[in-house]
Amino acid sequence: MTAALEIxxxxxxxxxxxxxxxxxxxxxxxxDAGETLGLxxxxxxxxxxxxxxxxxxxxxxxxxxxxxxxxxxxxxxxxPAALRAVRWAGASIVFQGAMHALNPVHRVARQIAEPLLVxxxxxxxxxxxxxxxxxxQVGLPAWRARSYPHQLSGGQRQRVMIAMALACSPQVIIAxxxxxxxxxxxxxxxxxxxxxxxxxxxxxxxxxxxxxxVLAATCSRLAVMYAGRIVxxxxxxxxxxxxxxxxxxxxxxxxxxxxxxxxxxxxxGLAGDPPDPTALPGGCPFHPRCPVALESCATSPVELRGGxxxxxxxxxxxxxxxxxxxxxxx
Amino acid sequence: xxxxSGLGRSAxxxxxxxxxxxxxxxxxxxxxxxxxxxxxxxxDGVDVDLGTGEILAIxxxxxxxxxxxxxxxxxxxxxxxxxxxxxxxxxxYSTRALKAHRRAVQLVLQDPSGALNPRHTVYxxxxxxxxxxxxxxxxxxxxxxxxxxxxxxxxxRPPERFFLTYPHELSGGQRQRVVIAGALxxxxxxxxxxxxxxxxxxxxxxxxxxxxxQLRDELGLAAIVVTxxxxxAWNIADRIAVMYLGRVVEDGPVDNVLVAPHHxxxxxxxxxxxxxxxxxxxxxxxxxxxTQIPGGCRFHPRCHVLAGGGADxxxxxxRCRHDDLxxxxxxxxxxxxxxxxxxxxxxxxx
Numbered sequence: 028m029t030a031a032l033e034i035x036x037x038x039x040x041x042x043x044x045x046x047x048x049x050x051x052x053x054x055x056x057x058x059d060a061g062e063t064l065g066l067x068x069x070x071x072x073x074x075x076x077x078x079x080x081x082x083x084x085x086x087x088x089x090x091x092x093x094x095x096x097x098x099x100x101x102x103x104x105x106x107p108a109a110l111r112a113v114r115w116a117g118a119s120i121v122f123q124g125a126m127h128a129l130n131p132v133h134r135v136a137r138q139i140a141e142p143l144l145v146x147x148x149x150x151x152x153x154x155x156x157x158x159x160x161x162x163x164q165v166g167l168p169a170w171r172a173r174s175y176p177h178q179l180s181g182g183q184r185q186r187v188m189i190a191m192a193l194a195c196s197p198q199v200i201i202a203x204x205x206x207x208x209x210x211x212x213x214x215x216x217x218x219x220x221x222x223x224x225x226x227x228x229x230x231x232x233x234x235x236x237x238x239x240x241v242l243a244a245t246c247s248r249l250a251v252m253y254a255g256r257i258v259x260x261x262x263x264x265x266x267x268x269x270x271x272x273x274x275x276x277x278x279x280x281x282x283x284x285x286x287x288x289x290x291x292x293x294x295x296g297l298a299g300d301p302p303d304p305t306a307l308p309g310g311c312p313f314h315p316r317c318p319v320a321l322e323s324c325a326t327s328p329v330e331l332r333g334g335x336x337x338x339x340x341x342x343x344x345x346x347x348x349x350x351x352x353x354x355x356x357x
Numbered sequence: 358x359x360x361x362s363g364l365g366r367s368a369x370x371x372x373x374x375x376x377x378x379x380x381x382x383x384x385x386x387x388x389x390x391x392x393x394x395x396x397x398x399x400x401d402g403v404d405v406d407l408g409t410g411e412i413l414a415i416x417x418x419x420x421x422x423x424x425x426x427x428x429x430x431x432x433x434x435x436x437x438x439x440x441x442x443x444x445x446x447x448x449x450y451s452t453r454a455l456k457a458h459r460r461a462v463q464l465v466l467q468d469p470s471g472a473l474n475p476r477h478t479v480y481x482x483x484x485x486x487x488x489x490x491x492x493x494x495x496x497x498x499x500x501x502x503x504x505x506x507x508x509x510x511x512x513x514r515p516p517e518r519f520f521l522t523y524p525h526e527l528s529g530g531q532r533q534r535v536v537i538a539g540a541l542x543x544x545x546x547x548x549x550x551x552x553x554x555x556x557x558x559x560x561x562x563x564x565x566x567x568x569x570x571q572l573r574d575e576l577g578l579a580a581i582v583v584t585x586x587x588x589x590a591w592n593i594a595d596r597i598a599v600m601y602l603g604r605v606v607e608d609g610p611v612d613n614v615l616v617a618p619h620h621x622x623x624x625x626x627x628x629x630x631x632x633x634x635x636x637x638x639x640x641x642x643x644x645x646x647x648t649q650i651p652g653g654c655r656f657h658p659r660c661h662v663l664a665g666g667g668a669d670x671x672x673x674x675x676r677c678r679h680d681d682l683x684x685x686x687x688x689x690x691x692x693x694x695x696x697x698x699x700x701x702x703x704x705x706x707x
Contacts, residue, residue: 069558180643210418211585215629215639237559244631274560281559283588284632285615292570294592296563300528316560 029099031198031231032058032081032118037093039076039085048304050076052255053093060198061229065242065263067278068252069301074235077252078201082114098198115142118199119192121185123207128188129176135187136162136172142194161190165220182213186220193224200225203235218245239275240282243267251275254302254312261337271339273317311341319343377445378406379579380430380462380547385439387425395648399425400436401603402683407547410577412569414594414611416584416626420644421600427549427583432458460490463540465550469532469557473524480520483507483538490543503542510576511538512568530561537568548572551583566593587630591615596692599623602644602655605684609693619687619700621662653678654698662699673698 039051051073058064068074079085081095083102095102097117105113119142122128129138139161140154149157159169165186176184185205192200202221206214222245225232236242242249242263249266251259251274259272270276277297283290299316302308308315314324321342331338387400400422407413407430415423428434430441432448432455441448448458463486466472473482483504492503508516511534524532533553540548550569554562570593572578582594590597590611597615598608599622607620618624625638640659645651651658657677660668668674676698684696695701 069560182643211587211626211629212418212640213643215637216641219637219639238631239559240631277560281562282631283592285587285591285627285630286632287591291591291612292593294563294566294570296565296567297560298530298564300530300561301558 028059030057030096031060031062031098032056032233033094033096034077034081035094035096037077037080037095038091039073039080040090041076041086042088042090045305047090049307050255050304051080054252054255054257056233056250056257058199058231058233060231061225062248063225063232063234063246065239065246065249066233066235066252067237067239067242067249069237069278071301071304072252073255073304074252075203078120078203078233078235081118081199081201082120083110084120112146115192115197116146116148116195117197118201119195119197121188121192121200121202121205123204129184131176134173134175135179139187139190139194142191146195148195157194158190161194162187164193164224165190166216180213182209182217185209185213185217189217189220189224193228196228197230199231199233201233201235204237205234206241207236207238214241221245238282239267239278251278254307255304256312256340257331258313258341259339260331261339265337271333271337271344272313272341273319273343274313275339277316277318377409378442379409379444380407380581381405381440381442382426382430382436383440383442385426385429385436385441387422387429387434388437391648393648397647398603398650399647400429401647401650402439403600403603403605404684405430405598405605405608407579407581408595410573410579411596412573412580412582412594414582414584414590414597415600416587416590416597417600418585418644420602420646422603422647423583423600424551426600427551427581430581431462431464431549433464456490460543461545462547462549463543463545465537465540465548465553467552467555469529469536470524472536473532475524477523478520479508479513479522479524479527479535480504482524482535483542486539486543492543504538507538507542508535510541510572511535512564512571513538528561529557530564533557533561533565534568537565537572541572545578547579547581549581549583552585553582554589555584555586563592569593587615587626599626602650603647604655604696605694606656606696607694608684609687610691613691613693619693619695620656620697621660621700622656625661653680654682654696656697662697668699671699671702673702 034054034056037051037054041048041050054077066074080091091103097113136155136158139158143149143154143157159172163169167183167186206217234242234246246263249263250257253274259266259275267279270279280295297316302312310325310327311329314320329340329342331340332344333339382403382405385400385403389397389399391397403426417423425434429436435450443458484500487500487503505516508519513519513534554565569580594611597611598605601622607614607623615627618627625640627633628638638661642659654677657663662668663677668677682696682698684694685701687693687695
């Protein structure tokens with residue numbers, strides 16, 4: 028079966044004023060129809076660059092290598108016309124800042140209809156009608172069709188973005204921090220909506236967020252990125268509850284479980300910042316912040332290791348696997 | 358992660374329950390006129406006490422009035438009705454009284470990159486408060502010592518190493534520590550932190566929260582933490598006040614409120630946490646804005662207990678729709694307070 032999305036050894040290097048910035052350094056992923064994958068990591072880890080690369084939305088001059096297949100077609104090798112056909116119809120992205128992604132001077136129904144018109148999937152009169160149907164599917168009342176983006180709340184704008192992403196029935200939807208800026212209750216509404224639509228339509232979903240707990244609750248698989256690479260990958264429940272990579276563990280500890288006595292009055296985290304991509308530490312790039320680093324970690328890089336289902340890029344992984352999570356100080 | 362020193366944590370918690378509150382809001386209302394001529398009731402009758410050495414979380418969604426309440430406690434907003442008390446004394450609003458109040462009750466800003474002037478060194482950023490409050494003590498001598506102490510307390514050690522650095526040379530966590538040092542340099546009795554970790558990367562969040570706990574344990578520094586994040590409250594707060602549309606709807610020890618919430622709104626908030634067991638209670642719609650607060654219980658149009666017939670079953674549906682109510686002590690336990698007709702009636706019967 029052809030995967031809905033297959034990414035093979037993707038590397039992306041930006042050219043900035045400070046020289047070359049290797050944002051993504053070898054990422055491979057595979058997603059079948061109806062599958063949900065959470066891509067986690069902190070600012071600068073390269074997760075949004077992966078999203079932008081799938082639709083070739085990167086700035087001119089950026090160096091991209093590897094392969095990206097959407098429904099079996101190689102996006103990186105496509106001519107502009109074929110690429111336009113893939114955008115919206117093959118794969119679509121729900122961006123974080125709906126206020127900035129929407130055009131402030133156009134009514135929302137017209138914006139939702141735009142991808143339909145561009146792709147010729149609907150004639151002009153039809154497109155508006157389809158747009159209103161889509162709005163109802165994402166829980167927006169039809170009378171909102173004539174509203175401008177500023178007249179909507181943040182949650183409603185995010186729903187407009189989701190309606191646009193759905194318009195051309197793509198195989199793949201990438202949601203890049205799509206709920207991060209929303210209040211918890213609105214976030215819960217939007218997540219419920221996304222989960223329902225993905226299940227109903229068999230869409231392959233990549234959800235990108237820094238919030239590991241939200242991803243674990245929404246997606247079936249999780250991949251954690253650090254410094255441009257995937258450092259851990261596996262079924263959500265396992266990765267979140269029994270992380271193998273020390274970075275995943277720190278990230279999972281950063282989102283406490285309310286009600287867990289071990290985390291009461293016991294905030295946990297890591298010292299330091301994620302590394303500057305232009306000056307990555309040698310060896311394992313996580314070693315300067317790693318609480319369990321060995322001497323060898325400073326010099327020898329580690330590839331993902333483990334079984335097909337569950338992998339982590341850490342020297343400590345192989346001998347003891349899986350490692351149970353030890354509550355600190357208990 | 359950080360071992361408590363000096364007075365143990367439990368000692369402070371007990372102290373907080375027996376001593377009189379250090380900072381209080383009594384029947385505070387804050388109203389703002391809006392361009393349409395209507396009045397927004399941002400804070401609409403709130404009583405909150407902060408005990409000595411206590412960490413209080415004020416939680417709720419955007420627009421619930423939590424930030425306005427915090428600003429009022431800082432003396433940055435003047436209540437339309439009601440009183441703010443510091444150590445039992447009603448806060449005055451003369452320039453001099455406010456200056457003194459703001460020295461004792463310090464604000465920690467949300468976004469450390471925005472709060473720090475990129476062209477000021479760490480030393481200047483921290484010393485600014487001393488200069489504003491006219492605490493000189495000769496050229497360099499006393500000021501230098503105070504700045505060094507504040508930086509060390511905020512965990513930037515050795516402090517001298519940071520004096521001449523600029524914000525861009527620091528990590529996100531270090532920048533937030535500089536902002537906290539700027540508050541500590543005036544030796545306040547209370548700090549008010551509005552979303553202290555919201556703009557920080559997830560892995561850095563823990564060290565800043567650990568610092569707030571450590572300051573309370575070592576210096577007895579009381580804190581109000583305004584947040585939308587219940588996990589943060591679980592991590593550091595002793596007590597939590599949950600706000601909805603200008604009112605506190607539930608207030609009590611974190612271990613009670615977040616483990617066994619009584620107000621339907623708190624129940625819904627806790628249920629949608631990704632880690633919560635059971636089916637989430639996803640409320641539909643959004644809170645109305647503060648110019649259009651519903652009559653009766655202000656939560657009733659979205660209340661799942663009322664909609665599900667829970668209020669009808671105990672004969673209270675009419676009261677939910679028509680009788681406004683204040684928060685009252687919950688019969689269930691200690692200092693746990695709830696503003697819900699149904700929750701209050703059910704426990705009163707027991």
